[in-house]
Amino acid sequence: MDMNSFSPMMPTSPLSMINQVKFEDEPDLKDLFITVDEPESHVTTIETFITYRIITKTSRGEFDSSEFEVRRRYQDFLWLKGKLEEAHPTLIIPPLPEKFIVKGMVERFNDDFIETRRKALHKFLNRIADHPTLTFNEDFKVFLTAQAWELSSHKKQGPGLLSRMGQTVRAVALSMRGVKSRPEEFMEMNNFIEVFSQKINLIDKISQRIYKEEREYSDEMKEYGPIHILWSASEEDLVDTLKGIASCIDKCCKATEKRMSGLSEALLPVVHEYVLYSEMLMGVMKRRDQIQAELDSKVEALTNKKADTDLLTEEIGKLEDKVECANNALKADWERWRHNMQNDIKSAFTDMAEENIHYYEQCLATWESFLASQTDLHMEEPSEDKPESH
Amino acid sequence: MTENNFGLKKIEISVSEAEKRTGRNAMNMQETYTAYLIETRSVEHTDGQSVLTDSLWRRYSEFELLRNYLLVYYPHVVVPPLPEKRAEFVWHKLSADNMDPDFVERRRIGLENFLLRVASHPILCRDKIFYLFLTQEGNWKETVNETGFQLKADSRLKALNATFRVKNPDKRFTELKHYSDELQSVISHLLRVRARVADRLYGVYKVHGNYGRVFSEWSAIEKEMGDGLQSAGHHMDVYASSIDDILEDEEHYADQLKEYLFYAEALRAVCRKHELMQYDLEMAAQDLASKKQQCEELATGTVRTFSLKGMTTKLFGQETPEQREARIKVLEEQINEGEQQLKSKNLEGREFVKNAWADIERFKEQKNHDLKEALISYAVMQISMCKKVGFGFGEDTVYSKL
Numbered sequence: 001m002d003m004n005s006f007s008p009m010m011p012t013s014p015l016s017m018i019n020q021v022k023f024e025d026e027p028d029l030k031d032l033f034i035t036v037d038e039p040e041s042h043v044t045t046i047e048t049f050i051t052y053r054i055i056t057k058t059s060r061g062e063f064d065s066s067e068f069e070v071r072r073r074y075q076d077f078l079w080l081k082g083k084l085e086e087a088h089p090t091l092i093i094p095p096l097p098e099k100f101i102v103k104g105m106v107e108r109f110n111d112d113f114i115e116t117r118r119k120a121l122h123k124f125l126n127r128i129a130d131h132p133t134l135t136f137n138e139d140f141k142v143f144l145t146a147q148a149w150e151l152s153s154h155k156k157q158g159p160g161l162l163s164r165m166g167q168t169v170r171a172v173a174l175s176m177r178g179v180k181s182r183p184e185e186f187m188e189m190n191n192f193i194e195v196f197s198q199k200i201n202l203i204d205k206i207s208q209r210i211y212k213e214e215r216e217y218s219d220e221m222k223e224y225g226p227i228h229i230l231w232s233a234s235e236e237d238l239v240d241t242l243k244g245i246a247s248c249i250d251k252c253c254k255a256t257e258k259r260m261s262g263l264s265e266a267l268l269p270v271v272h273e274y275v276l277y278s279e280m281l282m283g284v285m286k287r288r289d290q291i292q293a294e295l296d297s298k299v300e301a302l303t304n305k306k307a308d309t310d311l312l313t314e315e316i317g318k319l320e321d322k323v324e325c326a327n328n329a330l331k332a333d334w335e336r337w338r339h340n341m342q343n344d345i346k347s348a349f350t351d352m353a354e355e356n357i358h359y360y361e362q363c364l365a366t367w368e369s370f371l372a373s374q375t376d377l378h379m380e381e382p383s384e385d386k387p388e389s390h
Numbered sequence: 391m392t393e394n395n396f397g398l399k400k401i402e403i404s405v406s407e408a409e410k411r412t413g414r415n416a417m418n419m420q421e422t423y424t425a426y427l428i429e430t431r432s433v434e435h436t437d438g439q440s441v442l443t444d445s446l447w448r449r450y451s452e453f454e455l456l457r458n459y460l461l462v463y464y465p466h467v468v469v470p471p472l473p474e475k476r477a478e479f480v481w482h483k484l485s486a487d488n489m490d491p492d493f494v495e496r497r498r499i500g501l502e503n504f505l506l507r508v509a510s511h512p513i514l515c516r517d518k519i520f521y522l523f524l525t526q527e528g529n530w531k532e533t534v535n536e537t538g539f540q541l542k543a544d545s546r547l548k549a550l551n552a553t554f555r556v557k558n559p560d561k562r563f564t565e566l567k568h569y570s571d572e573l574q575s576v577i578s579h580l581l582r583v584r585a586r587v588a589d590r591l592y593g594v595y596k597v598h599g600n601y602g603r604v605f606s607e608w609s610a611i612e613k614e615m616g617d618g619l620q621s622a623g624h625h626m627d628v629y630a631s632s633i634d635d636i637l638e639d640e641e642h643y644a645d646q647l648k649e650y651l652f653y654a655e656a657l658r659a660v661c662r663k664h665e666l667m668q669y670d671l672e673m674a675a676q677d678l679a680s681k682k683q684q685c686e687e688l689a690t691g692t693v694r695t696f697s698l699k700g701m702t703t704k705l706f707g708q709e710t711p712e713q714r715e716a717r718i719k720v721l722e723e724q725i726n727e728g729e730q731q732l733k734s735k736n737l738e739g740r741e742f743v744k745n746a747w748a749d750i751e752r753f754k755e756q757k758n759h760d761l762k763e764a765l766i767s768y769a770v771m772q773i774s775m776c777k778k779v780g781f782g783f784g785e786d787t788v789y790s791k792l
Contacts, residue, residue: 192611199608206600213597217590224583231576234569237758241765248769342615349622353783360780367772374766 032129033057034144036122039114040071049073052118054125056144068145074099076143077121079155083139084128089287090330091134092337094127095276096120119269132336133329181296182289183327189334190285197278204275207268211260218256225249244370255362262355270348274341281337284330291326295319402431402440403509403524405502408494409447424494425449426501430524446527450475453501455534456523460514462539465663466746467514468753470507471652473500479581479644481589481637492638496645503649513749549662552669559668560743566750567661574654577647584644588637599630629782636775643771646764650757657753660746667742671735678728685721688714 038053051071058066077096084093097120125144128134142154182190225246232242298319302312407427415421425447431440453472460469477493487493505524508514519537522530605623609616 195608195611199604202604203601206597206604209597209600210594213590213593217587217594220583220587220590224580224587227576227580227583231580234572234576235758235761238761238765241762245765245768248772252772342612346615346618356783357780360776360783364773364776364780367769367776371766371769371773374769 030129031059032135034122034125034129036118036125039118049075050114052121054144063141063145065145070145070147070151072143072151074117074121076151077124080139080143084134084137085283085287087137087139088133088329089291090284090326090333091131092277092284092330092333093134093280094124094131095273095280096124097276116269120273123269123273133333181292185331186285186288186327189330193278193281193285197275197282200271200274200278204271207263207271211263211268214256214260214263218253218260221249221253221256225253241374244373248366248370251366252363255359255366259355259359263352266351266355267348270344274345277337277341288326288330291319291323295323400433401443401509402433403502403505404429404431405498405505408498410489411449422489423449424489424497426498428505428524444525446525448523450497450501452523452531453504455531456520457504458543459519459534459537459539460508460517461659462543463517463537464513466660466742467511467749468653468656468660469514470504470511471649471656472504473497473645474648474652479585479648481585481592492641496641499642500645500649512752544663544666549666552666553662556665556669557672559665562747563661563664563743566657570654570657570661573657574651577651577654581644581647581651584640588640592633592637595630595633598626600626602627602630625782629779632779632782636771639771640768643764643768646760646767650761653753653757657750660750664742664746667735667739671732671739674728674732674735678725678732681721681725681728685718685725688718688721 033056035055036052037055039050040053042049042051051073054068054070054072056063056068056070058068078099081093081096084091097117128137128140134140139154142151146154228242228246228249232239232246235242295316298312298316302309302316405426406429409425409427410422411425412420412422426449427445427447429442430444432443433440450472457469457472460467473496476488477490508520514520519534522533526533602623605619605626609619609623612619
């Protein structure tokens with residue numbers, strides 16, 4: 001490849017992108033490309049589950065190769081998320097799609113569910129790849145590159161289940177304390193999260209409802225058009241007009257379907273991801289409060305001279321650092337998250353508006369062309385029989 | 391009905407107002423009903439100015455009385471239908487309540503349309519009772535009932551019987567009957583589905599309205615995005631409320647189709663009259679034929695057909711020649727009468743077919759014109775809706791501001 005060429009167009013293959021010359025003043029140039037596809041069903045005697053193919057292409061030195069292909073199941077994603085939360089308790093980890101869909105699921109694995117989940121998992125991994133800190137996480141690298149048996153053995157390392165459970169109990173107790181001494185900026189943040197969570201949940205429900213209503217509208221329209229064709233069979237003089245109307249209704253029906261698919265592709269997944277994000281944010285807030293509470297309880301112990309003061313002072317020193325790190329990490333990530341959220345929401349609703357514009361433009365063109373065809377052929381004759389009414 | 395030059399003067403009729411009234415009904419119980427103001431203006435040829443000549447109030451039941459009268463006295467005319475008695479093909483927003491203001495308004499328009507149709511009909515416009523309906527407020531009901539039209543009406547049972555047993559109706563009427571059945575069936579189906587489509591469309595628009603409040607509340611916690619969210623929310627409110635007018639306009643379109651749904655019944659009424667007359671004619675001819683045969687048998691002494699008289703004669707002895715002569719004489723008189731009747735029935739029948747068919751041709755042209763206009767107006771409505779609503783989304787300020 002010519003090292004001096006720089007194509008201004010979006011290259012189609014990730015491989016070609018990573019072969020481009022990396023310029024010093026473009027630190028954001030992507031060097032990790034991940035796709036999630038090809039869901040496959042696996043049946044064993046114990047269970048049935050789906051795996052997804054994950055292809056990673058990278059130019060990073062720390063990776064042994066430039067291309068990796070692995071298969072992962074949902075459990076593996078859950079593991080990864082857990083590890084990321086453990087390593088970075090106050091960073092905003094991207095959300096995973098839900099484990100189960102509660103209502104209306106007959107089969108655990110119907111096609112729509114799998115496809116929606118696949119897209120969400122793809123988003124999840126790419127968001128991690130785009131995150132300035134998380135992208136260099138070791139467990140993330142293992143997830144993307146290790147073969148199945150390698151991953152299993154890697155998973156077994158680290159704190160066991162019982163110690164993790166113990167941690168959780170302590171954490172809940174501590175987080176209660178942390179809320180009282182929360183700094184002002186985090187109070188604001190918490191307030192935002194509460195309101196945002198409420199609103200995004202409502203928007204999610206409203207958007208789903210709109211999709212449902214549009215589906216039902218489209219179904220009725222499918223019956224509406226053909227009646228005009230049926231009618232034209234008994235009206236010699238109205239055949240053209242009736243058939244024309246039937247055709248317009250059918251075209252508008254197709255435009256509605258298109259609008260619906262736009263909604264389900266652009267708006268619904270984005271809104272839903274932010275519903276999950278809002279839950280995630282509350283978790284982050286809790287963890288931050290926990291870390292703060294740890295410090296506070298030690299400080300209290302020192303004041304009450306409950307244990308060895310020297311040891312306590314040393315521990316407090318460490319915890320103060322920990323709290324400062326955690327707070328700074330969260331602050332920075334918060335700004336980044338807010339910025340991304342605004343862009344994503346704006347983008348989603350702008351897309352929705354555009355879909356609507358196209359829809360109305362299409363319908364308008366359809367009806368106008370029908371009207372033109374009618375008035376061309378129609379000779380205006382004043383009829384004595386038609387009464388004037390207002 | 392006596393001729394008057396009412397039909398020749400140019401008049402304007404309008405049903406301009408509707409008013410809720412309370413009164414006492416036939417059983418002296420209090421009831422609420424709506425009265426409609428009918429105003430008639432005559433237009434002077436010379437200067438085109440219109441002068442209010444008559445104004446009176448009528449209720450729906452009086453319109454029904456007028457129409458029933460016209461049906462009896464003009465069976466060869468496709469009598470214009472009245473707007474529906476009760477709201478049908480409703481979608482969930484419209485109430486089926488006859489007192490609902492929207493329903494009353496649409497009924498007012500329908501009643502006006504009915505009067506205009508009658509006034510512009512070449513035959514019906516000359517009717518005296520119709521003239522009195524427009525001009526004589528008090529006593530009109532008594533005047534109509536005095537015509538005794540209810541007694542002249544054909545019984546439903548007789549008509550049903552004729553429909554089943556008639557042997558040779560005019561083929562055109564048979565075809566017309568099939569056509570009117572098809573028309574009724576397809577328009578009913580169309581109106582039903584249209585109502586469901588309207589219901590769904592209403593749902594889509596109104597749910598969008600829910601975004602309005604949520605965006606507004608969200609905007610309170612956002613700095614940069616706040617304004618954009620506010621204006622997007624406002625747009626959603628406007629969008630959601632736009633459906634009310636859209637569906638109100640569509641209701642008028644539905645009314646235009648409903649008129650022709652009810653016209654189908656008027657067509658069937660004319661067909662039924664023809665079948666009744668034809669059946670009557672066939673019965674009269676059959677009766678005449680059998681009487682002629684009886685006469686012939688008596689005269690020649692041959693008995694070809696079974697008759698009770700013949701049997702009793704055989705059993706109890708032959709009748710005397712004088713008795714036989716007397717019977718032949720009676721039969722011959724009846725045959726004469728019968729032949730006269732058959733002739734006049736035949737003439738009546740042919741007159742009816744000729745007049746009815748002329749009105750049916752007139753109706754067909756009117757129907758084609760009106761339905762085409764209605765269908766085109768539907769397209770016009772869709773176009774104006776697309777422009778109005780689509781424009782709202784296109785306003786660059788709203789979503790790009792986000």
